[in-house]
Amino acid sequence: MPSKYRPQLLGWIGDLEKGKNYLTSPEDRLIYANDNYCVLKRKKLSDQIFYLCISSFLSISLFFIIPISIYLLSLVEFKSDEQYMYFILYGLVICFIFSFYIIIPEFYQNLFTRRGSPIIFNRKTSKVYVNESYFFNFKILRNPLTFLHPNKRRIKEYDWADLHGVAIHNYSPYSLVSDILMVCKPGTNQTIDHIMFDPARNGVGSHLIWGWVNNYMIFDKLADPSRSIYPTDQEDKFKQEIINGQGWPKWMIEAFNATTLDELADIKQKYQVKQ
Numbered sequence: 702m703p704s705k706y707r708p709q710l711l712g713w714i715g716d717l718e719k720g721k722n723y724l725t726s727p728e729d730r731l732i733y734a735n736d737n738y739c740v741l742k743r744k745k746l747s748d749q750i751f752y753l754c755i756s757s758f759l760s761i762s763l764f765f766i767i768p769i770s771i772y773l774l775s776l777v778e779f780k781s782d783e784q785y786m787y788f789i790l791y792g793l794v795i796c797f798i799f800s801f802y803i804i805i806p807e808f809y810q811n812l813f814t815r816r817g818s819p820i821i822f823n824r825k826t827s828k829v830y831v832n833e834s835y836f837f838n839f840k841i842l843r844n845p846l847t848f849l850h851p852n853k854r855r856i857k858e859y860d861w862a863d864l865h866g867v868a869i870h871n872y873s874p875y876s877l878v879s880d881i882l883m884v885c886k887p888g889t890n891q892t893i894d895h896i897m898f899d900p901a902r903n904g905v906g907s908h909l910i911w912g913w914v915n916n917y918m919i920f921d922k923l924a925d926p927s928r929s930i931y932p933t934d935q936e937d938k939f940k941q942e943i944i945n946g947q948g949w950p951k952w953m954i955e956a957f958n959a960t961t962l963d964e965l966a967d968i969k970q971k972y973q974v975k976q
């Protein structure tokens with residue numbers, strides 16, 4: 702049975718159910734939580750360094766391989782019965798260029814991901830906040846002009862009701878699974894945006910995080926905030942070390958702790974935020 706969310710993602714495994722979930726654990730992703738909001742990191746520093754090294758090596762290699770290949774190809778002369786060799790070499794150059802097109806975003810994503818790329822869930826206003834690298838996602842097709850803005854960021858507020866979980870795999874021998882948040886038009890299954898909720902990992906590990914967040918959003922006791930890296934009474938320390946200096950708008954930082962939609966509206970009015 703295909704995904705109910707359209708367009709369906711390549712590598713789709715299944716849609717994730719919302720609501721109470723017994724497959725639940727914040728693992729080591731929970732940075733901070735109180736009665737209003739919780740914060741989860743989406744990328745471990747060890748993974749970030751590992752993939753940065755790989756993407757750096759491949760990017761540098763292709764940066765030199767592509768122009769050298771084009772130059773050598775221009776020097777080669779084939780006889781009429783050897784034209785097929787030309788097409789083979791030409792195809793290889795195209796593959797190199799496409800690989801470079803794929804690897805550069807991976808390099809940018811790991812280079813410019815900050816402090817685990819936290820995602821914030823406010824359960825009293827049902828809002829979700831992200832401040833992430835524009836390249837912190839799984840997209841393949843991109844405008845090449847965006848490569849000229851490596852530090853471009855996406856800072857947005859979403860409605861939890863419009864976010865729906867989907868699991869995808871990357872066709873690797875290691876059966877890595879990622880959980881994606883499909884951002885849908887209100888009241889529909891038509892996807893208008895995507896958020897990387899939990900990057901590739903083995904098995905159902907990311908589903909544990911999904912279950913924990915769902916329990917947290919409905920105030921279920923299975924979502925235990927005591928396992929966070931920063932204790933609840935250390936909110937100032939958490940904000941100082943994780944939030945401050947990372948480009949979060951002031952209104953959004955206040956909105957983390959909003960307890961009603963009216964209070965959220967007052968915060969936005971105070972900072973003249975366009976609705």
